Amino acid sequence: MSDHDAGRRPGFAAERRERILRLLRANGSMSLRELASAVHASEVTVRRDLRALAADGLLDRRHGGAMLPGGLTREAPYREKTGVATAEKAAIAEYAAGLVEDGDAIVLGGGTTTHELARRLTGRRDLTVVTNSLLVAEALADAPGAEVVMTGGALRGPIRALVGGAAERSLAGTHVRRAFVSGNGVSAARGLSTPNMAVAGVDRAMAEAAAEVIALADHTKVGADTMFQTVPPDRVSLLVTDAAAPPAELAALRAAGVRVHVVTP
Known part of the structure; x- marks a missing residue:
């Protein structure tokens, strides 16, 4: 299955987006390239994920990546x-x-x-x-x-x-x-x-x-x-x-x- 097809399937997308949020909770902010590498997906797919998560208020997009709301000041346990x-x-x-x-x-x-x-x-x-x-x-x-x-x-x-x-x-x-x-x-x-x-x-x-x-x-x-x-x-x-x-x-x-x-x- 291609990354494009997997990225469109709801189950795959939900799992990947939860992984993205876990990574951001641990690190505060990450670049698009870092996120794509970490979740083993294309930058196009991850960019689509970031748009969806931002629309739900779960992260803030930045140039070339994303952070959690308040990501500059959040310290992950x-x-x-x-x-x-x-x-x-x-x-x-x-x-x-x-x-x-x-x-x-x-x-x-x-x-x-x-x-x-x-x-x-x-x-x-x-x-x-x-x-x-x-x-x-x-x-x-x-x-x-x-x-x-x-x-x-x-x-x-x-x-x-x-x-x-x-x-x-x-x-x-x-x-x-x-x-x-x-x-x-x-x-x-x-x-x-x-x-x-x-x-x-x-x-x-x-x-x-x-x-x-x-x-x-x-x-x-x-x-x-x-x-x-x-x-x-x-x-x-x-x-x-x-x-x-x-x-x-x-x-x-x-x-x-x-x-x-x-x-x-």
Whole structure:
């Protein structure tokens, strides 16, 4: 059956549109190319879906994509993110783990991909990990060769991470070789961004604590832009993403001076 025929059938269309809404709930905003890749449909079909969903008031269309109403400020909870791009996140984490050596001191931010990275570091020796993520800390709690340093701060339940002034102050005197951070969007225009001000403050402090900032972002985040900038493009040393990321945005990021490594799940 062709994509055209499947796109016209009510059952297929309803399932695909629900998938589009789940993706937007997890990411705030996505480009047409990203959505088409994620739901395995043509851009023509997805554009038709976006028109229908917008007519029902379920999303706001933007140039080249869509966002949920209020998408710039919506922060998806952890449970929504866990089912999005799981194979891609695992491949990104696997590559990032190869950048961490015995004896390293690193910062790991909150997020599903950094959680996957932490799970792959349990065999390192003499590793120091500074984090605000409860999930990262739990993943490394029984690792014999890892010392985990938690920031202070107030718990932000939806993302299982500590935020606020105490978290930022605890990072102020810290210096590590690399910070691995994620966020809700990464673009050539603004770098990394997040929809929450408190989260943004901690992510900025993490970037300031590191000689190098490595962004871990699956394709659903590449080209997306949310309300608060966390790390400008000129502070991102490396972006690790997957092969479904929009090529034009990757080219723009490279032109902005960001090294890009693309993994294949």
